[in-house]
Amino acid sequence: MKDLRLAGLKAERSTIEINGVTIGGKEIILIGGPCAVESSIQMSQSAETVKKAGGKILRGGVFKPRTSPYSFQGLGREGLDYLVQAAREQSLLCVTEVIDAPSLELVVNDIDIIQIGARNMQNFELLKMAGKINKPIILKRGLSATIEEWLYAAEYILSSGNPNVILCERGIRTYEPSTRNTLDLSAVGVAKELSHLPVIVDPSHAAGRRDLIASLSKAAIASGADGLLIEMHPNPAEAVSDGPQSLHPEQLIQLAGELGAVAEAVNRVFACERNYEEETLESLRGQIDNIDQEIIERLAARMEIVTKVADQKRLDRVKDSYREKEVIQRLTVLGNELKLPSELVKKIYPIIFDVAVQSQIRQKLVREKEGDLSLVSPLVSK
Numbered sequence: 001m002k003d004l005r006l007a008g009l010k011a012e013r014s015t016i017e018i019n020g021v022t023i024g025g026k027e028i029i030l031i032g033g034p035c036a037v038e039s040s041i042q043m044s045q046s047a048e049t050v051k052k053a054g055g056k057i058l059r060g061g062v063f064k065p066r067t068s069p070y071s072f073q074g075l076g077r078e079g080l081d082y083l084v085q086a087a088r089e090q091s092l093l094c095v096t097e098v099i100d101a102p103s104l105e106l107v108v109n110d111i112d113i114i115q116i117g118a119r120n121m122q123n124f125e126l127l128k129m130a131g132k133i134n135k136p137i138i139l140k141r142g143l144s145a146t147i148e149e150w151l152y153a154a155e156y157i158l159s160s161g162n163p164n165v166i167l168c169e170r171g172i173r174t175y176e177p178s179t180r181n182t183l184d185l186s187a188v189g190v191a192k193e194l195s196h197l198p199v200i201v202d203p204s205h206a207a208g209r210r211d212l213i214a215s216l217s218k219a220a221i222a223s224g225a226d227g228l229l230i231e232m233h234p235n236p237a238e239a240v241s242d243g244p245q246s247l248h249p250e251q252l253i254q255l256a257g258e259l260g261a262v263a264e265a266v267n268r269v270f271a272c273e274r275n276y277e278e279e280t281l282e283s284l285r286g287q288i289d290n291i292d293q294e295i296i297e298r299l300a301a302r303m304e305i306v307t308k309v310a311d312q313k314r315l316d317r318v319k320d321s322y323r324e325k326e327v328i329q330r331l332t333v334l335g336n337e338l339k340l341p342s343e344l345v346k347k348i349y350p351i352i353f354d355v356a357v358q359s360q361i362r363q364k365l366v367r368e369k370e371g372d373l374s375l376v377s378p379l380v381s382k
Contacts, residue, residue, distance in 0.1 A: 001194065006158035007151050007165070010196040016136050016164045018093055018112050021056045023136075023166055024198030028263050028270040029227035031095060031200070032252055033059035034234075035242035036072060037079035043086035045234040049249040051090040053256035054272035057113065058087040058094045059229065063103045064241060065119050072240040077106060084110050095138060101129060108133055118142050118170055118205075121153050131160020138229070140168045140202070143181075147190050154197060167191055167199045168229060169220075171206025180208020180245065183216055185223040192224055200227035204245045210236070213247055214255045218262045221270075230255075254283045258290055299352070303359065310360035315368070318360045324353045 001008070015024035023029050032050040037043055037060040047058050062079035064072060075082070080096070087094035095113035098104040099120060108114070113136045120126055121142035130137050137157055141150045154165045169188055171181030183206035191199050201223075203216035217228050233239045233246040247255070256272045263270040310318070328349050335345045 001148055001151065004151055004155055004194070006163075007154045007195050007197060009194055012196070013192075014163070014196045014198065016166060016198060018136055021093055023200070024226050026267075026269050028221055028225070028259065028268050029057065029200070030055040030256065030259075030270070031057040031059050031227060031229045032232050034061075034239065034246065035204075035231050036061045036064050036240055037075055037083050037096075038240055040082045040085070042234055043082045044089060045249070046232065047086035047090040047092055049232060049234070049252055050092060053253045054270065055256075056093060058083065058090070058092045059115075059231075060086075060094070060096060061241070062096050062107070063099050065097075065099050065117060066241075080107055080110060087112075098126070098130075100126065104129055104133070108135060111135070113138060113166075115168075116140065118145075121145055121150065124156055127153060127156035128160045131157040131162045133162060135162075136164040136166060137162060138166045138168050138200070140170050141172065141184075141187065144173045147187055147194070150187075151191065151195055154195070165197050166227075167195070167197050168202055169199065169206075169225075170202035170229075179206065179212065181206045183207070183220075185219055188220065188223045188225050198226040199224070200229055201225040202229040204229070204231035204242070204247075208245045210245055210247050210251065213245070214251075214258070217255060217259065221259060221262045221268065222266055224266070228259075250280055250283055254286050257283070257287055261290075261294070302352075303356065306356045306359060307363060310363045313360065313364070315361070315364045318364065319357045324350070327353075 013024060015022050021029060030053060032053060032055045033046045034042065043060060046060070050058050060079070060083040062074050062076055062083060064074040066073060083094050083096060093112040095115050096107055096111050097115040097117045098107060104114065104126070114130060114133070115138040116126065116130060118140045121140060139154055139157065150167065154167060157165050169184060171183045174182040176182050183203060188199050188201065201220035203213050203220060207213055207216055213230060217230065220228060230252065231242060231246040232249060232252040233243065234249060236243040236246040236248060239246055259270040260272060328346060331349060332342045332345045335342055
């Protein structure tokens with residue numbers, strides 16, 4: 001890939017800033033909204049949901065290149081007005097796809113970010129035109145494009161004068177029929193090894209089904225993605241385009257509440273700006289379920305360490321009352337600082353210590369029994 005003169009890896013990774021939003025930095029950026037712009041009300045509701053979910057950019061298609069000529073092709077100028085107005089109402093940026101020179105000319109002065117879709121990834125004349133405008137470009141990977149072809153498509157834009165290119169992995173066509181496409185998360189890492197450009201992921205077009213969006217979104221962040229492009233519709237059952245892969249509003253909000261932990265695990269940040277007073281009972285219970293799972297996982301990890309500690313103790317000194325008292329006092333103080341009732345710590349941790357001690361005693365007894373048997377076995381064999 002010697003001709004990646006501009007898209008190739010540099011000493012520093014590129015970040016793209018658009019009106020205070022930085023793509024490619026430490027923060028994971030959420031782009032959300034419907035596949036197609038249908039009405040003013042639909043876009044206003046979508047923008048409100050994206051804002052609640054901590055999203056920074058509203059998406060919506062005003063031109064829709066469809067497989068069938070009889071499918072909905074977009075509202076054009078009317079849809080553009082709905083998209084831009086809804087974004088402004090919520091102080092969001094907006095992005096839409098262009099398909100040719102006339103559509104690019106129509107939206108370029110109103111849209112913050114231009115998207116070039118998978119079907120046009122190698123529309124070289126369109127890439128050159130995108131390189132001559134002063135707007136960031138989201139370049140989606142083609143349906144069956146190699147990573148090399150994808151990066152060379154970006155090179156067309158860069159070499160034409162526009163340095164602000166964002167790569168988007170959206171799944172590729174494979175033999176697997178259970179999803180719409182196969183999300184190639186390895187492409188995120190490979191693209192970042194070969195290029196300095198930011199990389200985002202579109203799990204919606206990869207899955208083609210809403211039940212996989214949450215897990216694929218989390219996996220995308222873990223793999224190094226700089227952002228997510230997720231389809232959400234106020235009423236997916238009535239969507240004119242891609243309803244089955246569009247999240248319900250409450251699903252997007254719940255997912256957003258779960259992304260922060262994943263981002264933190266890979267030293268990134270996702271800032272969710274939701275209004276907790278307006279959360280549903282279902283979404284709140286979902287948050288509790290996630291926290292409960294984390295608690296159990298951390299307790300399991302603690303017990304693994306307890307097992308290792310047992311090897312360092314004598315059987316008659318497994319229980320350390322002084323250590324137990326010191327830990328409970330320290331955690332009680334910490335709990336008070338976090339506004340956690342001290343009674344909760346004082347009730348839970350003695351149980352945790354008791355279970356740990358009993359586990360260590362059983363482990364020591366088993367090890368001693370095994371040791372005795374190892375001494376007896378040679379005598380028996382003789």
